Amino acid sequence: MAPPKLRGALNIGFQLATTIGILAANLVNYGTNKIKGRYGWRISIGMAAIPAVIITLGALVLPDTPNSLIARGYTDEARRMLQKIRGTNEVDEELHDLVEASEAVKQIQHPWRNILQPKYRPQLMVSIFIPMFQQLTGINVIMFYAPVLFKTLGFGDNASLMSAVITGVVNMLATIVSIVVVDKFGRRFLFLEGGLQMFISQVAIGVILGKAFGASGVGEMGKGSANVLLFLICVYVAAFAWSWGPLGWLVPSEVFPLEIRSAGQSITVSVNLLWTFIVAQLFLMALCHLKFGLFFFFGIWCSLYGIYIFLFLPETKNVPIEEMNLVWKKHWFWGKYITDHDHQIGYSMRPMV
Template sequence: MAPADFRGTLNIGFQLMITVGIFAANLINYGTASIKGGWGWRVSLGLAAVPALIITIGSLALPDTPNSLIERGHDEEAKSMLRKIRGTEDIRAEYDDLVAASDEAKSVDHPWSKILQRKYRPQLTVAILIPFFQQLTGINVIMFYAPVLFKTIGFGSEASLASAVITGIVNVFATYVSIATVDKLGRRALFLQGGTQMLISQLVVGTLIALKFGISGAATDVSKNYASIIVLFICFYVAAFAWSWGPLGWLVPSEIFPLEIRSAGQSITVSVNMFFTFVIAQVFLTALCHLKFGLFYVFAGWVAIMTGFVAFFLPETKSLPIEEIVMVWKKHWFWSKFISDEDVHVGNP
């Protein structure tokens, strides 16, 4: 439903709400930790029902998108909705493009087999690698296990929860940076800047921990100032993620698929993301025990790889209507070999 010029900004609203939720969870955990009798974690877990209830009730008020209305044969309602969300009566050209895309989508009986075709190889590759890379930035290590991590590097139990709240605040405010710049600077610029900042932060954090803890993983003389410097660079890392790979990891895959395979493509993106979220959550504590400071170097290596991938293989999709994004693949130095002239249907109702 978002207009092309503001699609990035509006889409990142999704990531912003995730960061607000993480921050709220950190505050709740910090507050419930002081409840006596071991009830704190039960209260914290039970409060998750509140956003679930809001989502359930809110879904009843969601309008249908023009795409959905067209696909179900409600043409006049689709035109009315398009006029409403665009704020203009001049919607003929966009409406015709949506109808053409819908007609092509209806001709596809098996989107899961169609998405494997050669002409969709660029989109499929990006839809798999972007969420895969997003999880290997190491962000879930920080956000899931921040209290454990901070306690390990010298903070007490309560102080470690407070430090997790600090990273939550950084996460929220840095996401606003992405909202303000994504449709001006573009996706690639944020990916590249954020990746570089994350790489530097991971290397610095790993080195600081190595100097103090060594290969034993134990230190008894970690000063408050030293631990604070580590937290500072972790915040630099969280900020970089929050305006780059955090929101763009969802935005870019959502805008690269044509309508006929969009549902299959989005399903793949979410599945890859959730699977590697699960994997990282399961292996982190074991990896931290064995690799210690080396774990940060491992994530830094992955950040270097994914930043290189963006630099060489990800085209810019800023301000382009979704129906026309096939053209950026056709013009790309590498992906153009997978797309023939017959595969480009932009502007042909």
Template structure:
């Protein structure tokens, strides 16, 4: 099917018994708090870089330029040193996300989450106590290591713990806590901006709170059955699967998990194997979905929301309050996504959100073009400024229930176990390197593109929406270890994907194979059959 790429109805999906349990819900909520550290950083950095005492202490040239510039308002904050403060985190996150793959695979998902929380805690202390730019940047690097580990491990954990029917909603919890982090940071910035001289220290130092929540929460989490099987702990995996599904009848799902683990044990170099022809669809998604997410323009607007609002004529307090409003809208839209992602599917939200973002970006560009032109002088009249905030909020809402949560959900659920950690690391790495590039150049682009910067992003949203329509299949209600059928039955990707082999009802699990060994059954290989 050229337009849809949905799973066909040629064969029924494999049925897993059990459903949502309180244990799974609580575990996923605790794990999803890992999104707090990423969200807090996204929200806090833009507000801090708009505070005069912070600029005066660390970036005096930018402070003088912003205070006295009589030229083009679009260019007041154009400083590569200032943007390096924000974007340095993402280079560190890129490095740590790639290294986190081996940690996640060898020691489990929760170890990576604890590591990320501790690193973020150290970074928050350094930033809050910073006395020079070097200390600021080192702190940002430690924050970046924390974000890289958390973003690599948390989505995988959520997708592996959740029953297929509720996987979308539970995985979206990660984006929900990112939104909570952003909103919390915006509210803190609004309050600390009123503290003369040292309010920025409080904003940066309070990053320790989400770091502690994530670290302590991760220590209480159980390992996923997938991770336990991957490390050869089959009995514990079965017991955990029974507990999280709320039923003793977990044989069908357990068989799929064990088979996937046995396959993964044969893969010594997952980063090399993900380049193989059979994984071409997943590899392309790992590259393009996070790349496109950043080309929506949302993160650079979230980073620099107060700066952006000041650029278009808002005063300092009004700019920070507008960023708070933006955070509330984003949070509400993520909650909407939680309730609809498993009902209407991933593709519907992707397409609807894309169309909404394009319309809003065109409106924003038109307002700036008509009222500010290319000079950017004078600011917007109040009515136009208010309408601009509404348009940006609608744009943020479209992102919040589409490309925001789905860019983490879809990649985390499509990879087979043997390349899952490597695939998620690539997904996070592409996200962070693209975030780094666009956060580094955004203020310069704003200076040179003027109002056209929103048309630039609108063009990319058109491209990515068409990409979803033609090439992204529907994955709702599909078991993670049954995901090969999605690619085998897609009109385009089936030329690379291996044919899907339907499972039989017979459950015969080779324990030695789980441990990475394979013996001939006729020679008396010890086997364990779960009845």
């Protein structure tokens, strides 16, 4: 439903909603921790029912998209919905494109077989590497285990929860920054700048922890060092929130042509959830064994995915999805996988934007 020029900002609205939810959860945990007795954690878990109810009720009133209406044969209703969301009655050209795209969708067969073809190699790599690298930034180490991590570093119970709230606020505000600048500065710039900022902050965190606790993991950290550490973690969270957080979902949604879109998006989500699971399961064990070296470990990954973005990801800002094949065709590396015939086919099939 998003027009191409606002596609980035509106897509990142998804990530902004996620950061608001994370902040809300941190605030709930901080508040319920002050409840005396054994009921605080029960209230914290039980309140998760509130957003579930909101989602359920919201689904009942959520309008259908023009694409969905056309796919089910309701072309007139799709026209009216387009006029409503575009704010104009001049929607004939876009409606025609959507109808053509819907007809093309009905002709598509074997998207999973298609995505394995050499001409779709760049999109397949995006669907694998972008979500994998997003999780290997180490962000879920901070967001999942922030209270545990801060308590391990010497913060008290309430202080560790408050620190998690602070990082949640930074996460939300930095995502708003991404919404404002993503369609101005482009995806590659934010990827590279955010990666560099995360790399520097991860290395600095590792150095501070190494000096304070050493390889044994035993030591003390002064209040000043603890405050510096919290600041560096906020710098890291901000970098992720305006780069790899939202762009890890935005860029894959932009690069798949119609004939492989369902397979590509499925791979993206599956890889993301797989690495979320892996990082969540292994973090505590890795922290026990690597100690401060864990931050160097994630810092190395920051440098690796920076190289990947610099060499292999073209800019997708303001590029209509139906013209994305031309971007890959012009790329110094991926262009060799796409023939002129492949490019013409991709350009003639005008998918929905």
